[in-house]
Amino acid sequence: MTGGGLAFAGAGLLLTARVDGSSDWTVFLPGFVVAGLGLGVTGAATSAGALAAVEADRAGMATGAVNTLRQVGVAAGVAGLGAIFQREATDRAVPLLDAVAGAAPVPVGTGQRLAEAVGAGAGVRIAEAVPEPLRAGVAEAARIASAESLSWILLLGGGFALVAAVLAGALVAWQRSAAGG
Numbered sequence: 001m002t003g004g005g006l007a008f009a010g011a012g013l014l015l016t017a018r019v020d021g022s023s024d025w026t027v028f029l030p031g032f033v034v035a036g037l038g039l040g041v042t043g044a045a046t047s048a049g050a051l052a053a054v055e056a057d058r059a060g061m062a063t064g065a066v067n068t069l070r071q072v073g074v075a076a077g078v079a080g081l082g083a084i085f086q087r088e089a090t091d092r093a094v095p096l097l098d099a100v101a102g103a104a105p106v107p108v109g110t111g112q113r114l115a116e117a118v119g120a121g122a123g124v125r126i127a128e129a130v131p132e133p134l135r136a137g138v139a140e141a142a143r144i145a146s147a148e149s150l151s152w153i154l155l156l157g158g159g160f161a162l163v164a165a166v167l168a169g170a171l172v173a174w175q176r177s178a179a180g181g
Contacts, residue, residue: 001045003169008038010161017154021144031154038161043070081153089149090119096141100134118142119149 012035016028050062093115101111110130117126123146127139 002042002049003165003172005038005040005042005045006161006165006168009035009042010038010158010165012036012038013154013158013161017151017158019147019151019154021140021147023147046070077157081157084156085149085153086119086121088119088152089145090115092148093118093141093145096145097138100137100141101130114138114142115145118145 012031012033014031015034016031018031019027047063047066050066051059054062094111097114097118098111101114114126114129117129122142124139124142126142127135130138
């Protein structure tokens with residue numbers, strides 16, 4: 001059950017990874033639905049597995065441990081993938097913003113500073129910090145860099161989830177064969 005849920009979560013993330021600079025919010029819907037179903041199944045199966053593995057008088061401890069580890073995993077995943085996003089978005093934004101900034105008299109290093117702001121999550125809001133003639137180009141560059149980086153993170157997360165699904169399935173099969181059934 002956990003392996004299947006992780007497979008759905010991974011597939012949902014991969015579906016969502018189709019985002020690009022011209023996407024609107026609806027591109028996320030199919031992937032969010034599939035990933036949400038997978039995460040729901042995975043959460044329920046994980047909790048059920050933890051409860052089945054302990055005596056009844058330790059059910060609270062098992063539930064607490066599962067929920068704590070889930071939160072730690074989410075925090076670690078957000079931190080790790082967030083760091084990757086930051087680097088990717090900055091790296092992708094630099095050439096795009098340098099090209100836009102090169103079309104007008106702006107201080108040296110403006111493209112790099114704007115790219116770092118995109119990587120930090122400012123997105124298209126960075127366009128507010130540049131002269132009016134550059135705003136449309138800067139906003140488009142920020143949108144493209146952010147979307148491409150988000151797509152990469154979703155592909156990475158989907159890949160991790162699919163690998164985890166395979167490992168969970170293999171572990172269950174191994175346990176069943178070890179138990180003689």
